[in-house]
Amino acid sequence: MTYTGLTWDHPRGHDALAAAAGDLVHWSVQPLEGFESHPVDELCARYDLVVLDHPHLGEALASGCLRPLDDLFGREELDRWRTGSIGPTMGSYTMHGRQWALPLDAATQVAATRPDLVGEPPATWDEVQRLARRAPVALSLAGPHAFLTFASIAVALGEEPAADPEVLISDGTGRAVLDLMAAVDALAPAETRALNPIGLLELMSRTERVAHCPLVYGYVTYADRLAFTDAPAARPGGRPGSTLGGTGLAVSSRCTTTPELLDHVRWLMSPSAQREFLPEHNGQPSARAAWTDPAIVAADFYRRTTATCEQAWVRPRHAGYIGFQAAASAVVRAVLAKETSHRAALDRMRVLHRTSRTTKKRRT
Structure with missing residues (x-):
């Protein structure tokens, strides 16, 4: 089974996802302006996976177009990702007591x-x-x-x-x-x-x-x-x-998930993907361990902006x-x-x- 995904048209938003997807996910792109403003329910009607910005959550929940990730992942792994993500990135995708997206990318x-x-x-x-x-x-x-x-x-x-x-x-x-x-x-x-x-x-x-x-x-x-x-x-x-900016990976309500898809998402949030694969493919990880790793690609970028990301306004x-x-x-x-x-x-x-x-x- 091949899933459809939508991300934004920049190497930071596309390259790592496409390189990791294999035959499992076919990723399409939209301009940055679409990512910032296009109604998320219209996108979720066409795609299984959607990369979105946290301010879209209100409209997404009002239209019922996302699947709550609490139903797909265990409490322990969600808590682990929350603890390991830099600043308020994971929390920015939590609303009404449920998790609606995972922070693949951290930016502010x-x-x-x-x-x-x-x-x-x-x-x-x-x-x-x-x-x-x-x-x-x-x-x-x-x-x-x-x-x-x-x-x-x-x-x-x-x-x-x-x-x-x-x-x-x-x-x-x-x-x-x-x-x-x-x-x-x-x-x-x-x-x-x-x-x-x-x-x-x-x-x-x-x-x-x-x-x-x-x-x-x-x-x-x-x-x-x-x-x-x-x-x-x-x-x-x-x-x-x-x-705070950055991006979150959400699962649309039209998506029928398989163990293979959920394992793929787990891998994207894993230490090896966040500290190695994403940075090597133009990605900008959300894991605090990546932001504080002196051996990571472009370590100075992360080291000199960590304090800002940790204290960013949501x-x-x-x-x-x-x-x-x-x-x-x-x-x-x-x-x-x-x-x-x-x-x-x-x-x-x-x-x-x-x-x-x-x-x-x-x-x-």
Whole structure:
């Protein structure tokens, strides 16, 4: 029996899965933008295995399109994977007391730098602003990333967004974040505002148009050309503000599992796959043992960003969150373009967030 799987179109998302699959799974790909925003229930109607982002869980559970992994794997092995995964990666796929996906890949927003252009990367947001006045610095703003950058800076300033769902963010923190983003973006190369993280990292690695990006999702596939370090903090030694990304492997409700398929998934989560096979095939493992292994491929990438991944903020996962994330990003970009005020933007984002929490998808 051959299963169908869908992942995202990048060596980090595809190569290791395809190399390990043999004749068991045929993997298709979708663009990064589809991974970030395509309705997961539509994908699960067509594929047995789906690589997804944890904020999609709310809509997935509302539509009933995923199989709970508690029914497929034992409690001991799920607990072992939870304990062994870095930061909140495994927990980000837990909802309503059940496990809905396994973290194959761990990623969070970190800093990317061309040391040959700027020297030692900045460690605080004050240092980022000073660097922006003498070298090209860009924020990640395309698609949902404008709000994700906003959220990460808020975390660095000491406030996790949506801790109070009705408020979303306090006035003081919200204004401070928008002020900081506006100051950095005003000096950024204009071409960078439309680039997704892959586009930003490509531009940095191929040209001198961008010397530093303080918050961009880390890609180990660029570690030979760029230096990746912890996300900036508000003050030396403070929490690096970052929003968790990465990918989880989910089983669709249409899938009839076999022992062979479950053993294949177990192997993907095994120490040998996480520490050897995935890194050797452009993968970015989720196991903490891999991130802290000095012998692993591109060990400096993991060592210099581990603290950020361990402390990353987990986004809300209610059914309407994906739409909110896109709409809030458009609001943030409007502020940076001086098309709306800070006050109006914060009020609008709060309304969008409250409205998103009432969104219900019909269960199929």
